[in-house]
Amino acid sequence: MTPPPQRPGKQINLMRGWPAHSLLPAEALRAAAQKALSDPAVYQPGLEYGPDQGYQPLREALARWLSAFYSGAGGADTSSGSDGNGNGKYSHAPDADRIVITGGASQSLACLLQSFTDPALTRRVWMLAPCYFLACPIFADAGFAGRMRAVPEDAEGVDLGFLERELRAVDAEAEAEKDGERKGFKDPGPYRKIYRHVIYCVPSFANPSGKTMSLARREGLVKLAREFDALVICDDVYDQLQWPVASPDDAAPTTTDEFPARLTKALLPRLIDIDLFLGPSPHDPSPSSPAHSFGHVVSNGSFSKLSGPGVRTGWTESSAALARGASQTGSTRSGGAPSQLAATVLAELLSSGALDAHVARTLRPAYRRRHALLLAAVREHLAGPLGARVSEAVRVPSPSVSGGDLLVYGGYFLWISLPEGGGAPPARAVAERCLAEENLVVGAGPRFEVHGDEAAVRFERGLRLCFAWEDEAALVEGVERLARVIRRMMDEGAGTGVPDPGAGVGDVGQLK
Numbered sequence: 001m002t003p004p005p006q007r008p009g010k011q012i013n014l015m016r017g018w019p020a021h022s023l024l025p026a027e028a029l030r031a032a033a034q035k036a037l038s039d040p041a042v043y044q045p046g047l048e049y050g051p052d053q054g055y056q057p058l059r060e061a062l063a064r065w066l067s068a069f070y071s072g073a074g075g076a077d078t079s080s081g082s083d084g085n086g087n088g089k090y091s092h093a094p095d096a097d098r099i100v101i102t103g104g105a106s107q108s109l110a111c112l113l114q115s116f117t118d119p120a121l122t123r124r125v126w127m128l129a130p131c132y133f134l135a136c137p138i139f140a141d142a143g144f145a146g147r148m149r150a151v152p153e154d155a156e157g158v159d160l161g162f163l164e165r166e167l168r169a170v171d172a173e174a175e176a177e178k179d180g181e182r183k184g185f186k187d188p189g190p191y192r193k194i195y196r197h198v199i200y201c202v203p204s205f206a207n208p209s210g211k212t213m214s215l216a217r218r219e220g221l222v223k224l225a226r227e228f229d230a231l232v233i234c235d236d237v238y239d240q241l242q243w244p245v246a247s248p249d250d251a252a253p254t255t256t257d258e259f260p261a262r263l264t265k266a267l268l269p270r271l272i273d274i275d276l277f278l279g280p281s282p283h284d285p286s287p288s289s290p291a292h293s294f295g296h297v298v299s300n301g302s303f304s305k306l307s308g309p310g311v312r313t314g315w316t317e318s319s320a321a322l323a324r325g326a327s328q329t330g331s332t333r334s335g336g337a338p339s340q341l342a343a344t345v346l347a348e349l350l351s352s353g354a355l356d357a358h359v360a361r362t363l364r365p366a367y368r369r370r371h372a373l374l375l376a377a378v379r380e381h382l383a384g385p386l387g388a389r390v391s392e393a394v395r396v397p398s399p400s401v402s403g404g405d406l407l408v409y410g411g412y413f414l415w416i417s418l419p420e421g422g423g424a425p426p427a428r429a430v431a432e433r434c435l436a437e438e439n440l441v442v443g444a445g446p447r448f449e450v451h452g453d454e455a456a457v458r459f460e461r462g463l464r465l466c467f468a469w470e471d472e473a474a475l476v477e478g479v480e481r482l483a484r485v486i487r488r489m490m491d492e493g494a495g496t497g498v499p500d501p502g503a504g505v506g507d508v509g510q511l512k
């Protein structure tokens, strides 16, 4: 019998999806805030109610910044777009009319559902699984409890065949029940429309899977949305956090100036860029009128992962018609865009180049190094000896890189899949024992199953590990603790144990 383990004193939290305190740009924010609050032309509007679509200088700065980052994305250098189609095809000139300032991606998701869905008329919410688990209660609050459906993925991303079949089946059933004759709860008025379906996804460096959807799947998903009158809500919150994969022995570069130039641009076009390229949709209420050309995608962006979640500020980019409609959400009209004061500070941070400098000199090098250390520890302690699989980098064919392909990773998370056979225990039981025996918090796969449709796509063997919160040494030690627990459980024959389905790890507040 193994003696009861000594629980280590210091907790290591590999579940928490927050930026480490050492990575917060406090000094740059202080300078930006001081500047904003010293100029009446800035602080007066900043401290008053703002316009519905948000602080205009931030809208304009974001429009330029986003256009510069996404223009030329998915070019001939990118594996998923190897036909070269993406090269410039999906680029768009800056247009502040397409941007709305929000209170961050979570608040914005709630507002989008208030404005563009009606639980009486919107048939289903389709969520790529595993999903960002905190989106589920936002959909439930909007009236979609019990109508969220899990959509499986493969290595390239969304399973388009599955989604198309299921959309068709749901539509056929709804039409047989004559749901078109049903009266909605809401009157969308002239600036909004009610979509039949919602599709929710994180196309790049996803939370929790770390996956990046290929260009072909992005194009296919937009096509399906346009056919089935769906609004695709993309949480594009990690796109800027990308780096060439390093080995743990690589000296961390002090700036991303050493990164290949390819990585100054987004790896792939966003789904909104593809939808804008395709122009008016047959489902638009009056397709010939730009004022009613809503399109089918909204990009939901956030400053949370760039300048710190406490700023509670984000943006959406969409068609100008959808942007106008989004800004007409009731709570926005009463008081103007949220985060009005923060928006003045962030406009300064963006326009001065300080945000770009922070991303290039602090975030990308730090996350690159942390990712390399965590990955190496996972390979050494979990993949090799236990047969676990780990989320893979995106392969970008790059003639400029010696040795061929450039491997790119990004975001905050590694996703681990424990083997099905061989006696490896289920993830929920592992997470419980990690906390009890090793003072280690990890995210167990079932937490990321789609609420109400868990059985459709299960993640009983999945684990999410975040490399943004803990410091480098703790990342490595965390994986060692995790491997110890799994080995101990395997020695005990716990692999066949059935976990208590009601048990979770910690409260959601400490995890996010």
Ligand SMILES: Cc1ncc(COP(=O)(O)O)c(C=O)c1O
Binding pocket: 017, 103, 104, 105, 106, 107, 132, 202, 207, 235, 237, 301, 302, 303, 304, 309, 313, 314, 512
């Ligand atoms: C996919 C995804 N969407 C939204 C959020 C939350 O964004 P915000 O802080 O802007 O509300 C997160 C944070 O972890 C996330 O990972």
